Amino acid sequence: MTKDDSYFGEKEIDLEKEIEDLKKKETSQIELVWLRFKRNKLALFGLGVLLMLIIVAIFAPILAPHDPIKTDIYNTRAYPSLEHPLGTDQLGRDTLSRLMYGARIALLIGLLVVFVSGGIGVTLGLIAGTKGGWIDEVIMRTVDAFLAFPTLIFGLALATSLGFGLYPVIIAVGLVMWTRFARITRGEVLSIKNEMFIESAEAIGESKTHIVLRYFLPNILPSIVVMATIQIPWAILAAAALNYLGVGIQPPTSSWGEMVKSGSVYMQFNPLLVTVSGMAIVITVLAFNFVGDGLRDALDPVRRGGK
Amino acid sequence: MNLVETENLKKFFDSKKGTVKAVNDVSINVIKGETLGVVGESGCGKTTLGRTILKLIKPTSGKIYFDGKDITNLDGEDMRSLRKKMNIVFQDPVSALNPQMTVYDHLNRPLVIHNMVDSEEEKLRRMVDILNTMGLKAEHLIRYPHELSGGQKQRVCIARALCLEPDFLVLDEPTSALDVSVQSKILKLLDRAKRKFKVSYMFISHNINLVRAISDRLGVMYLGKLVEIGDSTDIFNEPKHPYTQALFKSVPQPDPDEKVEAPLTGQVPSPVNPPEGCAFAPRCPRSQSVCERDNPDLIEAYGRKIACHRYK
Amino acid sequence: MSSDIHVGDPLLVIEDLKLEFKTEEGTVKALDGINITVKKGEIHGVIGETGCGKSVTSLTTLGLLDNNARIRGGEVLYKGVNLLKMNDEDLRQKIRGNEISMIFQNPSTSLNPVYTAGEQIKESVVIYQSDDKKEAQKLVLDELDRVKLPDPEDVYDKYPHELSGGMQQRVMIAMMLACNSNLLIADEPTTALDVSIQAQFLKILRGLKESRDLSILYITHDMAVISEICDVVTVMYGGQIAEKADVHELFKNPKHPYTIGLIHSVPGVMESIEEFETIPGTVPRLINPPSGCRFHPRCEYAREICKEKKPELEEIEKDHFVACHFWEEVE
Incomplete structure (x- = not known):
């Protein structure tokens, strides 16, 4: 009665043809994610903004109309003109060029911080979640201890003691941020731990390391990626805050936080400086958040128990 | 000839309320080539038993033998290589497949781990072959679990378990999440695979009619204990243990002229601090004073094994 | 009607x-x-x-x-x-x-977790049968007894999560009976x-x-x-x-x-x-x-x-x- 039953090896398999057919039909996972991502217009917009930002950051030396640290004391706090589309700051430096170079710093901080702290956090979270027991206790209590520090004061202290510059800021922000990755990773691991496919992997003889790398990691990756896109703007904000408070990157290197700071001093003379640098931060943060939202939906389809 | 055997196997869990005696002193055996059905109500420990036998969970005490070899304390690389010969199919195919892996990946892993194939071509041939056997096609290789129906997912799970050509398979309610028409297909496939590969099954289920149709021998569990085990037909024709009798009477038959009785009153007691003596005594219509005092051993009677004081 | x-x-x-x-x-x-x-x-x-x-x-x-x-x-x-x-x-x-009453596969989702079984049934009794508190309680116990729940007094004071699936399902039936x-x-x-x-x-x-x-x-x-x-x-x-x-x-x-x-x-x-x-x-x-x-x-x-x-x-x-x-x- 059933035509779709066949015995092992009884049916001749035209392997070449089957594989040909497969290749035609294959839609990769990434394509699927992109298809779903495209539906979210806001996320698409965010992605566009981010791409622009990245291009600007990379090609700042070519794109910037002026040298960002070249001062011009005869033309300070100027209003927009053809030569200076966004005006100049209190030392006569071109605001647009400083913004462009600032994007470099902002993105560098955002990505580096998230990369390093994400790496550390995810690894420790995986270990805590899968091992459990006292290892879990030690890691998670360490996380609690780090979380108990007031972020900004912690960062201030660290940046001051490590000296000025880019890397102290990255370390300061990263030291706080890894805890968030560790927590979310551990939480995800615990929710997957009782799924049958973990046990079933054990039953076919997968080693413990493989189970972590092939079964846990791919399943928590979507959450991590989303987390990362939310944490990047947070890192940019935190770095800007530290700049604003006067630690971290020092003038004449341009950073958005420093621009907001000096802009705010001269607000009554020329509000443009503080506005554009503030807007740059806001737009970047929003763009990352939009992309994060879109990614969450795109990466997390109704996989489990879906129709 | 026993393929799998346990000796006084125990598995206890610690819980907030006390020690859960999920499997409590069970000695059971699976003979080569047979299907051993294991039935019982929820909380009787049948699922835990299956997992403990496969060493997916560590036994508390007792011994497990596989093919005559003591595997109780086997671990690491030795245990992993033994997994080629034994496997499990779970009840819920949705959760049993990794949502981030295609069907190809699912079949690929076991073949790679156990060095079952020499070339990529041989591997593909094998995969397509077993998929065909399971009523699936090569095109399913590139599918993700969420793109498959429940029945197809379960077929992938079975294909994955069978592609290593194991000697022993624990089937833990493999069809209870599926529709009946799908269920009968899966059962036929399992039956065919059994004859083809000479696999022995331990078929765990709460569906007594189903177990009746497919098992050679039958084990009945109650509250972590094995209460009756023997030839399936014998037990179905003439159940001896009072629990087995009551259980069978509770099973509705697909025949409007036969109505069930509800001989079992009350609830199954909690496996946390089970009653002393015979676990079934508080619900047993024929319990005597000895039943509440002493725990009956599994003894030979009527060509089977029964754990009941009445058959001493 | x-x-x-x-x-x-x-x-x-x-x-x-x-x-x-x-x-x-x-x-x-x-x-x-x-x-x-x-x-x-x-x-x-x-x-x-x-x-x-x-x-x-x-x-x-x-x-x-x-x-x-x-x-x-x-x-x-x-x-x-x-x-x-x-x-x-x-x-x-x-x-x-x-x-018309309805019961589902999973009774725990149909019962209110913060009230005891008895109180939930009593609510229905008060609406449909008798608003005398004493009498209502007695009626509830009757209904619980009618669905063969052992020890109705005990079940009356239990919260849904303290009851097994089978007992929850019977509480649902008792509630339906209370609504006539x-x-x-x-x-x-x-x-x-x-x-x-x-x-x-x-x-x-x-x-x-x-x-x-x-x-x-x-x-x-x-x-x-x-x-x-x-x-x-x-x-x-x-x-x-x-x-x-x-x-x-x-x-x-x-x-x-x-x-x-x-x-x-x-x-x-x-x-x-x-x-x-x-x-x-x-x-x-x-x-x-x-x-x-x-x-x-x-x-x-x-x-x-x-x-x-x-x-x-x-x-x-x-x-x-x-x-x-x-x-x-x-x-």
């Missing part, structure tokens, strides 16, 4: 019900002309596999459908009143839990229960049918349970009715190829695996359902006409209805 309905009179009449769901992927044609009549004092079983529309039918009756559902035609008459035309407020006040409902819609009520508990539960339902002339619309996928408890059975497939008959007739003399396939897949009817029959193919997706008879792609008797024309439900013997062009050839 008249109450002079006697045993054997139609209580709930679902007529030519058509229903669709709007989804992202397209329109799901979930029900395609469903006719079900539940008579007073009758247990009417509805059987079918996943996605056949059996649960949707019951949810429609009580107006509990999701927002994406569109009723495309038909009526649901309860004591002659069309429930589909009633607004939500009226349904809630006059029908749900009052005239005439019709119970039970959607897979025993699927999550153990056989011994299921047996007790089915016995209680049968008893209530006898003692109170309760009508039940019993929805399940389990043939054995159907044969156990139902008087009349409707077999559904892909949002259509395949067959409808008295339970004895259906099991002895099934006429629709799908019913036959279904019965022959049930362990208990078939004694060994070799005897099991399988229905080729899989359940259709109702976004793009097969034309004509929705079963035709899987049917060994199917011919051209089956693809073109949906077979009418035809009375082939007294009270035995089949929707198949070739029922006479089927064996």
Whole structure:
């Protein structure tokens, strides 16, 4: 009665043809994610903004109309003109060029911080979640201890003691941020731990390391990626805050936080400086958040128990 | 000839309320080539038993033998290589497949781990072959679990378990999440695979009619204990243990002229601090004073094994 | 609403019900002309596999459908009143839990976790029977006793999570009794229960049918349970009715190829695996359902006409209805 039953090896398999057919039909996972991502217009917009930002950051030396640290004391706090589309700051430096170079710093901080702290956090979270027991206790209590520090004061202290510059800021922000990755990773691991496919992997003889790398990691990756896109703007904000408070990157290197700071001093003379640098931060943060939202939906389809 | 055997196997869990005696002193055996059905109500420990036998969970005490070899304390690389010969199919195919892996990946892993194939071509041939056997096609290789129906997912799970050509398979309610028409297909496939590969099954289920149709021998569990085990037909024709009798009477038959009785009153007691003596005594219509005092051993009677004081 | 309905009179009449769901992927044609009549004092079983529309039918009756559902035609008459035309407020006040009660597979989701079992039932008693507190409490204990709960006083003071699944299900029944409902819609009520508990539960339902002339619309996928408890059975497939008959007739003399396939897949009817029959193919997706008879792609008797024309439900013997062009050839 059933035509779709066949015995092992009884049916001749035209392997070449089957594989040909497969290749035609294959839609990769990434394509699927992109298809779903495209539906979210806001996320698409965010992605566009981010791409622009990245291009600007990379090609700042070519794109910037002026040298960002070249001062011009005869033309300070100027209003927009053809030569200076966004005006100049209190030392006569071109605001647009400083913004462009600032994007470099902002993105560098955002990505580096998230990369390093994400790496550390995810690894420790995986270990805590899968091992459990006292290892879990030690890691998670360490996380609690780090979380108990007031972020900004912690960062201030660290940046001051490590000296000025880019890397102290990255370390300061990263030291706080890894805890968030560790927590979310551990939480995800615990929710997957009782799924049958973990046990079933054990039953076919997968080693413990493989189970972590092939079964846990791919399943928590979507959450991590989303987390990362939310944490990047947070890192940019935190770095800007530290700049604003006067630690971290020092003038004449341009950073958005420093621009907001000096802009705010001269607000009554020329509000443009503080506005554009503030807007740059806001737009970047929003763009990352939009992309994060879109990614969450795109990466997390109704996989489990879906129709 | 026993393929799998346990000796006084125990598995206890610690819980907030006390020690859960999920499997409590069970000695059971699976003979080569047979299907051993294991039935019982929820909380009787049948699922835990299956997992403990496969060493997916560590036994508390007792011994497990596989093919005559003591595997109780086997671990690491030795245990992993033994997994080629034994496997499990779970009840819920949705959760049993990794949502981030295609069907190809699912079949690929076991073949790679156990060095079952020499070339990529041989591997593909094998995969397509077993998929065909399971009523699936090569095109399913590139599918993700969420793109498959429940029945197809379960077929992938079975294909994955069978592609290593194991000697022993624990089937833990493999069809209870599926529709009946799908269920009968899966059962036929399992039956065919059994004859083809000479696999022995331990078929765990709460569906007594189903177990009746497919098992050679039958084990009945109650509250972590094995209460009756023997030839399936014998037990179905003439159940001896009072629990087995009551259980069978509770099973509705697909025949409007036969109505069930509800001989079992009350609830199954909690496996946390089970009653002393015979676990079934508080619900047993024929319990005597000895039943509440002493725990009956599994003894030979009527060509089977029964754990009941009445058959001493 | 008249109450002079006697045993054997139609209580709930679902007529030519058509229903669709709007989804992202397209329109799901979930029900395609469903006719079900539940008579007073009758247990009417509805059987079918996943996605056949059996649960949707019951949810429609009580107006509990999701927002994406569109009723495309038909009526649901309860004591002659069309429930589909009633607004939500009226349904809630006059029908749900009052005239018609519903129990689901998972009773814990239907019970309020912050009240004890007794208090929840008392609320219904106070509304429908007696507002004297002492008397209400006594009535609650009576109801709990009627559903054979051991030690009703104890259960009265327990919170839902302290009760087992079987006991929760009985509390639901007691609540229904307290409301004096005439019709119970039970959607897979025993699927999550153990056989011994299921047996007790089915016995209680049968008893209530006898003692109170309760009508039940019993929805399940389990043939054995159907044969156990139902008087009349409707077999559904892909949002259509395949067959409808008295339970004895259906099991002895099934006429629709799908019913036959279904019965022959049930362990208990078939004694060994070799005897099991399988229905080729899989359940259709109702976004793009097969034309004509929705079963035709899987049917060994199917011919051209089956693809073109949906077979009418035809009375082939007294009270035995089949929707198949070739029922006479089927064996």
